[in-house]
Amino acid sequence: MFRRLAAALFALAVLGLHPCQAHEGHDHADGPAPPSHVGPRAEAASANFELVAIPRGRELVLYLDAFASNAPVIGANIDVETPEGFVEAKPQADGSYRIDAPWLAAGGHRDLAVTVKSGGVEETLTLDLDLPAPASAGTTTPAEPYGILAEIREHIGHQGLVGAVAAGFLLGIATIALLRSHQTLPAMAVLALTLTLLISGAAIAHEGHAPAEPSVNGAAFVAPGATAFEQARRLPDGSVFVPKPTQHLLTVRTGVTAAADHRRRIELPGRVIADPNASGIVQSSVGGRLSPPPGGFPNLGARVRRGDVLAIVTPPVQAVDASDMRQTQGDLDQQIAIVGRRVARYEKLAPSGAVAQTALDDARAELSGLKDRRAALDSIRRQPEDLIAPVDGIVAERTAIAGQMANPGTMVFRIVDPERLYVEALSFEALEPDTAASGRLPDGRALTLTYRGAGLADRAQAVPVQFAVTGGGEGLRLGQFITVLAPTGATTTGLAVPRASVIRSEGGAVVYEHVSAERFEPRLVKVEPLDAERVLLASGVSPGRRIVTQGAELLDQVR
Numbered sequence: 248m249f250r251r252l253a254a255a256l257f258a259l260a261v262l263g264l265h266p267c268q269a270h271e272g273h274d275h276a277d278g279p280a281p282p283s284h285v286g287p288r289a290e291a292a293s294a295n296f297e298l299v300a301i302p303r304g305r306e307l308v309l310y311l312d313a314f315a316s317n318a319p320v321i322g323a324n325i326d327v328e329t330p331e332g333f334v335e336a337k338p339q340a341d342g343s344y345r346i347d348a349p350w351l352a353a354g355g356h357r358d359l360a361v362t363v364k365s366g367g368v369e370e371t372l373t374l375d376l377d378l379p380a381p382a383s384a385g386t387t388t389p390a391e392p393y394g395i396l397a398e399i400r401e402h403i404g405h406q407g408l409v410g411a412v413a414a415g416f417l418l419g420i421a422t423i424a425l426l427r428s429h430q431t432l433p434a435m436a437v438l439a440l441t442l443t444l445l446i447s448g449a450a451i452a453h454e455g456h457a458p459a460e461p462s463v464n465g466a467a468f469v470a471p472g473a474t475a476f477e478q479a480r481r482l483p484d485g486s487v488f489v490p491k492p493t494q495h496l497l498t499v500r501t502g503v504t505a506a507a508d509h510r511r512r513i514e515l516p517g518r519v520i521a522d523p524n525a526s527g528i529v530q531s532s533v534g535g536r537l538s539p540p541p542g543g544f545p546n547l548g549a550r551v552r553r554g555d556v557l558a559i560v561t562p563p564v565q566a567v568d569a570s571d572m573r574q575t576q577g578d579l580d581q582q583i584a585i586v587g588r589r590v591a592r593y594e595k596l597a598p599s600g601a602v603a604q605t606a607l608d609d610a611r612a613e614l615s616g617l618k619d620r621r622a623a624l625d626s627i628r629r630q631p632e633d634l635i636a637p638v639d640g641i642v643a644e645r646t647a648i649a650g651q652m653a654n655p656g657t658m659v660f661r662i663v664d665p666e667r668l669y670v671e672a673l674s675f676e677a678l679e680p681d682t683a684a685s686g687r688l689p690d691g692r693a694l695t696l697t698y699r700g701a702g703l704a705d706r707a708q709a710v711p712v713q714f715a716v717t718g719g720g721e722g723l724r725l726g727q728f729i730t731v732l733a734p735t736g737a738t739t740t741g742l743a744v745p746r747a748s749v750i751r752s753e754g755g756a757v758v759y760e761h762v763s764a765e766r767f768e769p770r771l772v773k774v775e776p777l778d779a780e781r782v783l784l785a786s787g788v789s790p791g792r793r794i795v796t797q798g799a800e801l802l803d804q805v806r
Contacts, residue, residue, distance in 0.1 A: 285488065287379065289359070290764040291372040296320065296363055298372050299491045299764045307348040309336055310491035311363060315793070317494065317501040317761065323365035330357065342495055354378040479805045486768040487759070487805050494765070500797035501761045504742040506790045509783060510679075511737040514776045515712070517672030517686070519727045522715070525664035527637035531653040535560035535632065544647045545660075551636045557660050558647050561631040579621045586614040640664040643725060668716045668723055670696055672731040673709035679736040684714055685779035687730045691746075693779035694719045696731065732778050741775065741783030745796045749774055749782060750803045758784070759802050761793035767802055 290299045292314055299310045307327070311320045325336035325344050336344035350357070359374040479489045489499065531537075540556045551557065590610045596602040644661035653659060670686060678701065686694035695718030702711040714731065716723065749772070750757045756774045759767045772787030788794065795802060 285490075287377065288765075289374040289376040291361070291374050292764065293370050293372060295368050296365075296370060296372065297764050298361060298363070298374070300359070300361075300374050300376060301491070302348070302351045302376070302378065305347065305349050305351060307346050307351065309344040309346070309361070310342075310495070311344060311365075312491070312494075315501070315503050317499055317793070319495055320363075320365050323363055325364075326362045328360040328362075341492070343492070351378060352381060354380045481805050486762070486766055487802050488766055489802065489805065490765055494798075497798045497801050499795060499802065501793040502744065502748075502796045504744065504784070504788055504790050504792050504794055506740060506742055508738050508740050509743060509777055510734045511739045512684075512732045512734050512776055512778060513674070513676060515672035515674050515731040515733055517670045517714075517729050517731040519716075519723050519725055519729060520669045520671050520713075521643075521661075521663045521725060522667040522669050525638060525667035526640065526643075527662045528658050529557055529634050529636065529660035529662065530656055530658055531560045531632065531634065532655060533560065533562050533632055534652065534654050535562040537647055537649065537651045537653050537659070538631075539647075539649055540633075544645065544649075545642050547642050547645055550641050551639070551662060553636055553639050555636045556633045557636055558634040559631045560634060560653055563652075576621065576624055579617055579624070583614065583617045583621065586610060586617060590614055634659055636660070636662055638662055638664065663725065665723070666720075668720055668725075669699065670694070670714045670716060670729055670731060672712050672714070672733070673706060674701070674712050674733065675709050676735055678712060679734045682734050684731055684733040686714075686716075687732065687779040689728070692719060694723075694729065696733075698733075730779075732776055739775065739783065739785075741777075741785050742788060742790060743777055743781045743783055744794055745780060746782055748794055748796050748799055750799055752803075757803070758788060759795040759799050760788065761795060767795065769803075 286301070288299060288301045290297070292298070295314055297312045297314045297317070301308045301310070309325060309327070311323055311325065312318060313320055319342035321342060322338065323344075327334050327336055327346055329346070329348065330350045334346045334348075336346050338344055355378055357374075357376040357378065359376060361372045361374060363370050363372065479487065479493045481487050489497070538559045538561060540559060545551055545555075545557055590607070593602045593607040593610050597604060597607050640662040641664075642660055643663040644658070646657075647659050678698070680701070681698055684696040684698060686696050688694070694716055696714035697717050699713045699715050701713075704711060712731075712733070714733075744758065748758050750759075750769075754771060756772050757769045758772050760770050762768050770787050773785040775783040775785050777783045784794075
């Protein structure tokens with residue numbers, strides 16, 4: 248009797264392996280599914296519009312974008328010819344349009360005609376929508392194993408893998424006990440049942456896990472309100488599938504390439520300098536001790552006007568000089584006293600005619616000269632030097648400290664007008680004079696530059712060239728490095744795209760082409776500089792292609 252029961256258990260165990268061999272609706276193929284298997288959807292395009300229709304329950308969601316720019320078309324009038332007649336699509340806050348579509352539940356192939364009116368343009372787009380067949384009401388799931396195994400599998404389904412491991416442990420103990428009692432057939436049956444439970448528990452636990460979602464930088468990236476079918480993912484061929492809701496969220500924009508002749512430009516290393524006509528240096532002409540003016544030293548960044556007193560320098564008097572000055576002062580005082588008595592005596596004798604009037608005038612002139620020399624000597628000992636601002640501007644540098652000794656020629660202040668700055672670059676090629684150039688800062692900002700002249704000095708086989716900053720110079724500082732793009736006079740042919748379109752990768756420069764409504768393919772390109780905001784695609788892309796101009800960095804991060 249026991250042997251029959253063991254044989255039955257062994258048969259049930261073998262049969263119990265069958266449901267765990269594969270999971271219904273589960274695909275273990277490598278790589279993400281192709282776009283056609285993502286979910287029911289339809290797309291259409293014309294010279295002006297691009298349309299994507301996605302079923303959601305009993306509604307059909309329409310995403311209408313401009314074909315060239317991929318920007319959502321807002322405020323359009325959309326009429327859809329459905330199996331139930333014409334229906335007007337209602338605009339939504341997220342830029343999409345919706346219609347009630349109860350006929351979606353019937354499944355099957357649907358041909359839809361969508362009439363779009365926007366900006367004076369009217370076009371009719373046709374959509375081929377293939378819907379999955381509805382599940383039959385009489386459809387039942389395959390029968391599960393019955394009896395004791397079915398009850399155990401049901402228990403595992405509720406408890407998961409932990410219950411399967413616990414049950415397997417207990418059955419393993421029973422197997423060891425049967426082997427020790429030399430009952431081989433029952434032991435083999437229990438062992439098979441143990442393996443069945445463990446595999447079943449792993450499969451059930453695996454079915455409880457959702458598949459890994461496509462991500463951007465490791466995080467699941469699904470547009471708000473989107474379904475599981477609307478996830479951005481990179482396909483096995485390297486292209487990127489991005490649903491329309493996600494494109495709207497990422498603000499992906501495109502531009503159509505067109506070949507044109509452009510003036511050839513070269514990139515030059517440069518740095519910001521001050522305009523020599525709008526900047527100045529404040530220096531002391533004599534050595535002395537610095538002291539602040541009545542209002543104090545101006546702070547860095549403070550605006551000053553030409554003629555403002557920025558600091559005071561009091562020249563020191565050396566011991567030898569002081570001794571000589573005191574001796575000279577004594578001699579002058581003595582001479583002033585002698586000449587003063589002579590003038591007084593002459594003034595008394597002049598009325599009587601004893602002294603000529605000319606002698607009196609000479610004595611008075613001599614006394615006045617001696618007094619002037621004495622006054623000048625006193626002023627030399629006490630007169631400080633005022634340091635004056637030479638131009639209008641702001642204080643860019645300051646080394647002044649109260650009590651500091653300043654040597655002759657030492658810079659105390661640098662005054663710069665921030666609205667008048669230059670850029671000096673080094674060029675190894677002859678540039679086209681009197682033309683506009685552009686500059687690019689490390690943070691991506693662009694500057695407008697005007698040619699001011701080139702030197703003849705040789706700096707490591709390069710010639711210094713100066714440009715005036717005429718636009719976009721807010722926040723610049725002296726010495727800041729900048730990349731100058733200057734014209735050479737030659738012309739080149741290529742496709743101009745924004746710099747944001749180009750992604751630098753290990754294989755070279757890459758741009759993304761918008762090949763269909765929800766698919767983007769990377770293209771290796773050769774890039775040449777054009778200006779601060781654009782580059783030329785010399786090869787890799789032909790004219791008339793839609794290239795991503797905004798959001799390319801985000802597309803490149805989709806995995």
